[in-house]
Amino acid sequence: MIPRSNGSLYTHTENNIATIEFGHDASNSFPSILLTRLAKAFDELSENPSVYVIILKSEGDRAFCAGASFDELTVISNIEEGKHFFSGFANVINAMRTCKKPILGRIQGKTVGGGVGLASACDYCLATETASIKLSELSIGIGPFVIEPVVSxxxxxxxxxxxTWDASQWKNAYWAKEKGLYARVFETLSELDKEIQLFAEKIASYNPKATQQMKKVSWQGTEHWQELLIERAIISGELALSEFTKNGLEKFKK
Structure with missing residues (x-):
């Protein structure tokens, strides 16, 4: 059995629609092991001929994702550990962009840092009014370097x-919709769940060869991300070792 401290991840497929649901007690944040499992899930579903579309969701009705594990960030002690830690989201983003199946994001609540990267790596996102977003990295001494390409x-x-510069400010769901992160925003969670299921069924009814080609066309020009995102992970890993960041993390913990 996988310890609950490592989070949870479940995959379910029905009527050619696969659903990936992740969770963690700390506002659905991601320890490294959970990011590894998520990247593997996308790789496997990409090659599964019975899957035509994927829904990405998180547990509960509050936060969608609080980003990477704060506990792991605070104990990074060398460059290699830093690179490994920040490569987690890099590997997931690369798995999502190379996945042959369209990915729909169900964003039911606040999302921070790497969670904004996950939403950006989805091909189409639906959200609730409570799905505010924030990139808080600069406020603790690092930066959103790994997720920058996919968010931009x-x-x-x-x-x-x-x-990025408004690192302490939340932007609401309608701001995120205006900027193109969310395609549609709903007042309630029940509306969101109804609409994302209907939309997934619609996508699943399309020619799977056509949707795969559309996915490939949409992500053209990102082939170099395999190397780029790891380079960005190294930048973040080095910053995590700085005294400024360590002091910032201690203040944040207190």
């Missing part, structure tokens, strides 16, 4: 820079 691709560089 989705919402544009100007909007990315607004999120």
């Amino acid at each position: 691709r989705k919402i544009g560089r100007a909007a990315f820079e607004t999120l």
Whole structure:
């Protein structure tokens, strides 16, 4: 049995629709082992001929994702550990962009840092009014370097820079919709669940060869991300070792 401290991840497939649901007690944040499992799940579903579309969701009705594990971040002690830690989201983003199946994001609540990267790596996101977003990395001494390419691709560089420099400010779901992160925003969770199921069924009814080709066309020009995102992980890993960041993390913990 996988310890609950490592989070949970379940995959279910019905009527050509696969659902990946992840969870963690700390606001659905991601320890490294859970990120590894998520990347593997996308790789496996990509090659599964019975899957036509994927829904990505998290547990509960509050936070969608609080980003990477804060507990793991605070104990990074060398460059190799830093690179490994920040490569977690890099590997998931690369698995999502190379996945042959369209990915629908169900964003039911607040999302921070790497969680914004996950939403941006989805091909189409539906959200609730409570699905505010924030990139808080600069406020603790690092930066959203790994997720920058995928967030900038989705919402544009100007909007990315607004999120990055306003590291302590939440942007609401309608701001995220205006910038292109969310396609639609709903007042209630029940509305979101109804609509994302209907939309997934619609996508699943399309020619799977056509949707796979559409996915490939949509992500053209990102082939170099396999190397780029790891390079960005090294930058973040080095910053995590700085005294400034360590002091910032201690203040944040207190």
